[in-house]
Amino acid sequence: MARERKHPDEPVMIKKYANRRLYNTQTSTYVTLDDLCDLVKEGSEFVVVDAKSGEDLTKSVLTQIIFEQEARGANMLPISFLRSLIGFYDDGIKDFVPHYLESSMQAFMKNQEQMREMMGMGSKTNPMKAFEDLTQQNLDIFSKTMEAMFNPFGDGKKK
Numbered sequence: 001m002a003r004e005r006k007h008p009d010e011p012v013m014i015k016k017y018a019n020r021r022l023y024n025t026q027t028s029t030y031v032t033l034d035d036l037c038d039l040v041k042e043g044s045e046f047v048v049v050d051a052k053s054g055e056d057l058t059k060s061v062l063t064q065i066i067f068e069q070e071a072r073g074a075n076m077l078p079i080s081f082l083r084s085l086i087g088f089y090d091d092g093i094k095d096f097v098p099h100y101l102e103s104s105m106q107a108f109m110k111n112q113e114q115m116r117e118m119m120g121m122g123s124k125t126n127p128m129k130a131f132e133d134l135t136q137q138n139l140d141i142f143s144k145t146m147e148a149m150f151n152p153f154g155d156g157k158k159k
Contacts, residue, residue, distance in 0.1 A: 013026065016049065018052065046058070
């Protein structure tokens with residue numbers, strides 16, 4: 001599916017037609033949600049727009065890909081997480097949730113390789129202990145970030 005792009009810095013344009021077909025303007029081919037899933041896994045950026053109105057449909061298409069992965073049995077999203085996420089839609093801090101989730105995912109991705117090594121068979125350390133240590137490290141980083149966001153001028157105490 002991957003092909004050399006004329007403008008590699010620009011995201012691939014996917015047009016969604018009324019008949020729900022998806023058209024990759026870069027390759028001039030119709031694509032499926034599985035093809036878009038592969039693009040995500042390859043690290044390719046794309047945007048999905050309504051072919052008639054030009055409305056950005058990227059978020060709903062990505063959500064649809066997740067839904068299909070879950071329906072196939074991937075089961076990465078725990079029910080408690082989904083319930084909590086739904087609950088935040090009417091919460092006063094709903095504007096904060098996307099930033100929190102994005103920074104959490106960035107921290108997770110940053111440590112992904114380290115986690116794979118820890119979970120590997122050749123690891124001499126206890127994988128669960130290593131995972132707990134990594135989680136605590138990420139929580140500390142996140143706490144410092146939140147403290148800086150919500151208290152940008154410090155607590156007034158000199159160190």
